[in-house]
Amino acid sequence: MDYLLKEAIEIGYHAPIWEMAVEEAGRLLMAAGKVKESYIDGMKEIIRQYGGYCVVAKGLAIPHARPERGAMETGICFLKLDEPVFFPNQEYNPVRVVIGISATDNEDHMALLQKLSSLLGNAEELEKMKALNSVEEVYRFFQLL
Numbered sequence: 001m002d003y004l005l006k007e008a009i010e011i012g013y014h015a016p017i018w019e020m021a022v023e024e025a026g027r028l029l030m031a032a033g034k035v036k037e038s039y040i041d042g043m044k045e046i047i048r049q050y051g052g053y054c055v056v057a058k059g060l061a062i063p064h065a066r067p068e069r070g071a072m073e074t075g076i077c078f079l080k081l082d083e084p085v086f087f088p089n090q091e092y093n094p095v096r097v098v099i100g101i102s103a104t105d106n107e108d109h110m111a112l113l114q115k116l117s118s119l120l121g122n123a124e125e126l127e128k129m130k131a132l133n134s135v136e137e138v139y140r141f142f143q144l145l
Helices: 018-031 037-049 108-121 123-130 135-143
Strands: 003-014 054-056 075-085 097-098
Touching: 003 018, 003 135, 018 037, 018 075, 018 097, 037 075, 075 135, 097 123
Parallel strands: 003 075
Antiparallel strands: 075 097
């Protein structure tokens, strides 16, 4: 997957609340040149508005915002928290892995979600992904998607 750059991977981040986890995911996307700062606020606003819709599997959240909120390029980030955090109203809480996504249009958004759905639909691969503990491991894992 060429949407993930090494500078958009972080392992062991401490976030006591979901907002901090989403902010850090947004900062990783910014560091990779994928989004503007306004995108981070968009990510948090959607979660506040719709609840924890982005918590898509046990322990995994995929936050994102609308492209017009500041998406500059299509991409993803990978953030593994040192301790799990709770998102609003979700059965799959708590979350330890946050994969932030940025897409410049709905077509790219759907393409990214389709690539990630192959991971989400395979319990064994999902558990492997959650167990990754280094930038290199994460980078290699996502290159195979």
